[in-house]
Amino acid sequence: MIELLRRIIRFAVVIVVAFLGLVMALILTFSTLIAIIFLLVIARLRGKPFEAKEYWMARRSGRKSTSTQGSLSTKDVTDVESRDVR
Numbered sequence: 001m002i003e004l005l006r007r008i009i010r011f012a013v014v015i016v017v018a019f020l021g022l023v024m025a026l027i028l029t030f031s032t033l034i035a036i037i038f039l040l041v042i043a044r045l046r047g048k049p050f051e052a053k054e055y056w057m058a059r060r061s062g063r064k065s066t067s068t069q070g071s072l073s074t075k076d077v078t079d080v081e082s083r084d085v086r
Helices: 002-046 052-062
Strands: none
Touching: none
């Protein structure tokens, strides 16, 4: 009898976890759909067509390598000195 109760509880837990996974997948799907619709509306308001490939290429070209930005450029390092602190 106890074994049957354990199986029922285990089955219920698996069903609940599967249902939560389904809910999370649906939330991800709908939030992605809303984001794409938002991007399409903004592109239409600007008068430009929205293409995902063009969008990602524009975002990628906006980024620059971190080694050429700021004061920590690799060109700035000329010597390294180390000391033993006791």
